[in-house]
Amino acid sequence: MRSPLYILLIPAILLAAREASRRTGARGQDRIAISQHATLDAAAARRANAPRSPVTNTRPTSLDIAVERAIESLDADELRARIRRGERGTYIGEILLARDSALTRWPERVEKPLRVWVADGSNLPDWRPEFPSRVREAFTEWSLAGIPVLFTFVVDSSDADIHVTWQDQFDQPISGKTHWSRDRRWWIVGGSIVLALHHNEREVLDGPSIRAIALHEVGHLLGLDHTADTSNIMTSRVRVRDLSDADRATIKLLYSLPPGSIR
Numbered sequence: 001m002r003s004p005l006y007i008l009l010i011p012a013i014l015l016a017a018r019e020a021s022r023r024t025g026a027r028g029q030d031r032i033a034i035s036q037h038a039t040l041d042a043a044a045a046r047r048a049n050a051p052r053s054p055v056t057n058t059r060p061t062s063l064d065i066a067v068e069r070a071i072e073s074l075d076a077d078e079l080r081a082r083i084r085r086g087e088r089g090t091y092i093g094e095i096l097l098a099r100d101s102a103l104t105r106w107p108e109r110v111e112k113p114l115r116v117w118v119a120d121g122s123n124l125p126d127w128r129p130e131f132p133s134r135v136r137e138a139f140t141e142w143s144l145a146g147i148p149v150l151f152t153f154v155v156d157s158s159d160a161d162i163h164v165t166w167q168d169q170f171d172q173p174i175s176g177k178t179h180w181s182r183d184r185r186w187w188i189v190g191g192s193i194v195l196a197l198h199h200n201e202r203e204v205l206d207g208p209s210i211r212a213i214a215l216h217e218v219g220h221l222l223g224l225d226h227t228a229d230t231s232n233i234m235t236s237r238v239r240v241r242d243l244s245d246a247d248r249a250t251i252k253l254l255y256s257l258p259p260g261s262i263r
């Protein structure tokens with residue numbers, strides 16, 4: 001039987017979600033575009049052979065979403081206190097330094113998951129049919145960290161919020177590139193990822209490397225920035241193959257906070 005609390009929460013959540021989507025709708029000229037990228041430290045990644053951290057089922061509940069809405073009204077002091085309480089085991093401090101004390105993220109997308117389109121790269125040399133599923137795994141892995149953002153994979157690119165495309169290699173020594181845009185309220189409103197099939201010195205990327213770079217780029221797409229600690233997927237030269245506890249803790253903390261400046 002449903003509890004009275006549950007029944008009371010549903011209309012509030014639906015109203016809050018409608019209000020949020022009204023406020024966060026993409027408004028052409030309000031968009032601010034950001035590009036980020038990373039390279040794979042292939043040799044280090046091979047050496048690391050890191051054991052996979054256990055993934056706990058921490059999918060957000062309706063109650064989480066209601067709580068998320070409630071914190072949108074926090075003032076800067078409350079926000080800073082909340083970050084201080086939650087920052088242990090995260091690299092949120094490095095992100096705030098890199099971003100001039102501002103946080104960006106997607107609004108809650110549980111009822112309406114973000115639509116991801118992954119291109120076919122079979123016209124490129126050294127393409128492997130497993131690559132699109134490696135990319136889908138990367139998106140799903142971040143959702144499983146327990147953030148109120150889910151993904152669905154679509155076949156029609158015109159219908160997608162996020163586009164993932166491929167290229168042979170980059171001119172710079174990078175393996176992936178992410179471009180996202182946000183509105184004036186610091187909500188992310190759209191993004192795209194380009195992944196290379198070769199390092200710029202022509203070394204071929206295999207499935208686990210593609211997955212690692214995709215994990216890193218999806219981290220950017222969700223609002224994360226780099227950390228100096230190379231045991232995390234969000235270090236600028238990616239050495240590991242999976243999310244670390246700090247990657248998961250940081251994304252969870254980010255998605256427990258409203259976006260914007262904390263000054």
Ligand SMILES: [Zn+2]
Pocket residue numbers: 036037038216220226235236
């Ligand atoms: Zn990066």
